[in-house]
Amino acid sequence: MYVKICGLSEPEHVTAAVEAGADAIGFVLTESPRRVAPERAAALARLVPGHVLTVGVFRGEDPATVRAAALAAQVGAVQLHGRHPHADFTALKDLGATLVRAVDSTADLRCGAFDEDLLIVDAPRPGSGLPWDWAAVRGRPTGRWMLAGGLSPANVAEAVAAADPWGVDVSSGVEVAPGVKDSALIRSFVAQARRAG
Numbered sequence: 001m002y003v004k005i006c007g008l009s010e011p012e013h014v015t016a017a018v019e020a021g022a023d024a025i026g027f028v029l030t031e032s033p034r035r036v037a038p039e040r041a042a043a044l045a046r047l048v049p050g051h052v053l054t055v056g057v058f059r060g061e062d063p064a065t066v067r068a069a070a071l072a073a074q075v076g077a078v079q080l081h082g083r084h085p086h087a088d089f090t091a092l093k094d095l096g097a098t099l100v101r102a103v104d105s106t107a108d109l110r111c112g113a114f115d116e117d118l119l120i121v122d123a124p125r126p127g128s129g130l131p132w133d134w135a136a137v138r139g140r141p142t143g144r145w146m147l148a149g150g151l152s153p154a155n156v157a158e159a160v161a162a163a164d165p166w167g168v169d170v171s172s173g174v175e176v177a178p179g180v181k182d183s184a185l186i187r188s189f190v191a192q193a194r195r196a197g
């Protein structure tokens with residue numbers, strides 16, 4: 001089970017996620033209570049070993065803005081959240097970064113349909129922490145796809161059993177307050193996700 005921990009902003013939580021065995025770590029570079037400046041993301045990314053993917057998260061920005069911020073943040077992946085057109089992914093292909101398309105369950109759920117490398121199937125409002133009907137997508141997404149939206153250490157096993165994803169992604173569920181991550185919850189989520197699949 002591939003595990004992404006998203007919305008990190010403090011060194012101690014980046015280190016906790018790496019030591020817990022997370023496969024990917026996300027830094028929000030768009031409007032959000034979790035937003036960090038690209039330069040801070042770059043400083044945090046320097047704490048991450050090469051086998052862990054660093055992901056810059058965007059929603060609605062144009063490719064030129066994404067490119068500039070991703071280069072400044074020195075992340076290995078860019079995640080475009082929402083209804084970005086195929087052309088946005090095409091425009092970013094030469095960045096050499098892993099491309100992540102993040103959508104809700106009403107979108108095209110074939111990983112690679114927009115030339116992305118990874119797909120996230122999320123709740124309608126990203127970063128909301130609200131569970132949704134994960135079972136409703138079972139069998140629909142193809143390829144390397146992650147389930148997101150309202151996951152937590154307490155429910156990730158249930159969510160994996162319901163949707164049978166390739167991976168999982170969490171933000172709110174490992175926080176003690178909006179935007180405030182908790183190292184124990186991060187460790188617990190990774191452990192529970194590994195156990196689930």
Ligand SMILES: O=C(O)c1ccccc1NCC(=O)[C@H](O)[C@H](O)COP(=O)(O)O
Nearest residue numbers: 006032126127128129149150170171172
């Ligand atoms: O996390 C945010 O604040 C956010 C804001 C705007 C666009 C995307 C955002 N997060 C993207 C993620 O990949 C989250 O991990 C995902 O939406 C799951 O969030 P949660 O339901 O809080 O676990």
